[in-house]
Amino acid sequence: MTKQTTRRDMIKGSVAFAGMGVLGLPEWAFPTLTEDQTVVRFTDLPDEIVLARTPDRRIIDIRDIDGAITPSDQFFTTQHYGHPEIDTAAYRLQVSGLVDQPLSLSLADLRGMTSRELVFGFECSGNRGPVNGLSGNGRWRGVPLRAVLERAGVQADAREFVFFGADRGEEEVEFRGRPYTVEQQYGRSIQRDQALSDEPLLAYSLNDEPLSTHQGRPLRLLMPGWYGAPNVKWLSEIHVREEPYLGKYQARWYRTLKGEMINGEMKWVETAITKMQLKSFVARVTRESDGQHNVFGVVMHDGTPLRSVEVQVDDGPWQPATLDPATFSEKYGWKFFNYTWDGATPGEHTVTSRATDANGNVQATAADLEAKLTFLEHSLQLGRTLVIE
Numbered sequence: 445m446t447k448q449t450t451r452r453d454m455i456k457g458s459v460a461f462a463g464m465g466v467l468g469l470p471e472w473a474f475p476t477l478t479e480d481q482t483v484v485r486f487t488d489l490p491d492e493i494v495l496a497r498t499p500d501r502r503i504i505d506i507r508d509i510d511g512a513i514t515p516s517d518q519f520f521t522t523q524h525y526g527h528p529e530i531d532t533a534a535y536r537l538q539v540s541g542l543v544d545q546p547l548s549l550s551l552a553d554l555r556g557m558t559s560r561e562l563v564f565g566f567e568c569s570g571n572r573g574p575v576n577g578l579s580g581n582g583r584w585r586g587v588p589l590r591a592v593l594e595r596a597g598v599q600a601d602a603r604e605f606v607f608f609g610a611d612r613g614e615e616e617v618e619f620r621g622r623p624y625t626v627e628q629q630y631g632r633s634i635q636r637d638q639a640l641s642d643e644p645l646l647a648y649s650l651n652d653e654p655l656s657t658h659q660g661r662p663l664r665l666l667m668p669g670w671y672g673a674p675n676v677k678w679l680s681e682i683h684v685r686e687e688p689y690l691g692k693y694q695a696r697w698y699r700t701l702k703g704e705m706i707n708g709e710m711k712w713v714e715t716a717i718t719k720m721q722l723k724s725f726v727a728r729v730t731r732e733s734d735g736q737h738n739v740f741g742v743v744m745h746d747g748t749p750l751r752s753v754e755v756q757v758d759d760g761p762w763q764p765a766t767l768d769p770a771t772f773s774e775k776y777g778w779k780f781f782n783y784t785w786d787g788a789t790p791g792e793h794t795v796t797s798r799a800t801d802a803n804g805n806v807q808a809t810a811a812d813l814e815a816k817l818t819f820l821e822h823s824l825q826l827g828r829t830l831v832i833e
Contacts, residue, residue, distance in 0.1 A: 480733035483507065487792070487829045488574040495577070500526060502658065503577030506727040509742065512771055512778060513563075514580035516651045521658040522568055522578060524693070525611035525630060528678050532654075532662045537592075537646075541606075541684035544597030551662050554648060557587045562645050562668060565744055565778035569671040569698055569717045573826035576725050579744065581778040584666055586647035590640055598640065598684060605639040606689045607632055607665050610678040615692055629681075632674045633689035634667070643668050646679065668776040669746035670718050673698045719746040722807050724753055724781070724799040726828045737788050737832070741765070741797050743779040749802040755783040756796045765797065794827035 485491070486507075496502045501522045504514065514520075532551055539547035565581030593605075609630040617624050638644070645666040648655060655661040660677025667674045673693065689695075698717040703710045724743040731737055739755055750772075754762040768780035781797070798807045809825050 481738075482731045484729040484731055484737065484830050484832065486574070486729075487831060493575060493577065503575065504580060506576050506579075506725070506742070509727050509740075512581060512774075512780070513583055513651060514565075516582070516653055516656060516659070519580040519582060519650065519659060520568065520578045522570075522672075523611060523630070523677065525613040527657045528610045528612075529657060530610055530662060530678060535662050537663060537679065538681045539592060539596045539684070540681065542599040542602040542686065543593075543684050544599065545595070547592070547596050549592070551648065554587050554592075554646065554663065557591055559585055559587055560645070561585050562647070562666065563774035563777040564666060564668050565776065566670065566672055566675070566720065567723075567744055569673055573725060573824075574828065576727075578672075579742075582650045583652065584645065584647040585649045585652070586645045586663075586666070588642065589644035589646055589665070590642065592646060592682070593639060593684075596684075598636075601686050602684045603636050604633050604685045604687060604689050605636070606681075606683045606685065606691075607634075607676040607679060608681040608683065609660075609676045610680040617692075628692060630676065630693060631689065631691040632665075632676050632694055633691075634674070638667075667718075669720060671698075671720055673717060720744055722746075722748075722799050722801055722805055724797040724807060725826060726755075726795050726797050729785075729795060729828070729830055737785040739765070739783040739785055739795055739797075741781050741783075743781065743799050745779075745799070745801065747775045748805070750779060751800045751802050751804070753779075753781040753797060753799045755781075755785075756798075757785060757788075758794055762798070788832045790832050792829060792831050794829050796825050796827040798825045 489507075493503070493505050495505060495518075503520050504518055535551050537547070537549045537554065539549070562584045563581070564584055565579070567576075567579035571578035612627055612629040614625055615628045617626055634644070645668070646663055647666050648663050650656070650659055655664065660679065663679045664677045665675055665679050694716065699714050700717055701712060701714050704713050705711075722745045724741055726739055726741040728740045729737055730740070741753070741755075743750060743753060750767070753765040753767060755765050756762050763783065765781040765783040768782075771777055771779045785795075800806045807825050
């Protein structure tokens with residue numbers, strides 16, 4: 445198993461990659477801070493960010509990113525029903541519904557199956573600037589979902605695959621004008637083609653360590669390239685069915701509402717939040733010993749290859765950033781970029797980044813959404829404000 449990437453490993457690996465001319469990119473070195481460098485304060489962020497606001501919510505400080513892999517004890521977390529404590533020795537993953545052979549798998553059973561590793565960086569769908577702290581990038585290991593489903597034998601009329609976590613709570617549901625209080629588990633579903641693809645992973649470790657309670661011990665679903673909500677933690681049941689699943693966090697929460705022109709008429713279309721929208725953000729700006737400034741940032745996306753990242757200072761022209769070839773080797777991981785800012789003048793400035801993928805999709809601007817009502821504002825190009833002294 446690959447060890448957790450350190451800052452030193454990042455520098456060595458990136459320089460070696462760049463020296464080979466991979467992707468035709470110029471030489472890269474991770475922007476580690478030295479005594480001759482000074483972090484420029486963002487005026488749109490407080491000097492100190494509370495990283496653990498409640499027992500159920502933890503964020504990262506993006507200004508402190510110092511390597512490709514987020515340490516396990518710093519990885520963001522947020523959930524709705526607290527953190528269930530599960531006895532891993534007694535744990536069983538139940539697979540039921542439209543399968544030939546219902547399963548009850550222990551953690552040892554799952555660990556005994558062929559595993560694979562996945563570097564995957566994702567964010568909560570509620571992650572927004574300027575903080576952007578509900579995000580992280582980890583090295584996960586687990587069993588491909590398809591292997592478990594093949595062992596169970598998926599029946600021909602199976603269409604919906606529902607994943608229930610062990611976390612649960614009381615919810616008020618209105619039915620025919622009357623409120624009812626019922627207990628619900630956190631649940632999300634995916635469709636047949638998604639479930640039987642090579643992508644989904646049932647993960648039991650993060651950064652070569654067993655999952656923590658915050659990260660869903662002992663098992664969680666990972667949907668590479670998707671937002672955090674579908675990556676069900678404390679996974680306890682997989683139920684295979686034909687009908688659509690309409691649980692609260694599938695049908696009523698984590699939805700996007702946007703206007704689309706269909707046959708010349710604006711129609712409001714509601715869809716589930718699934719794959720991540722293309723996004724980049726500036727994480728840190730430093731003053732170098734020679735008086736130049738370095739802009740360092742992160743890209744998150746659904747795995748579609750990137751074409752470019754650009755940086756704009758104030759209302760100036762967009763300039764190409766230098767992309768980190770080492771992080772390009774991981775399809776679903778964070779991608780890093782640097783931009784050298786020459787001739788910065790004293791005073792307040794705005795620094796903005798934008799990413800473009802191989803299909804020509806460009807990170808959205810506020811103007812792109814003027815004609816739409818959407819809940820995906822967190823993927824917008826967002827300028828960082830700072831003061832050069």
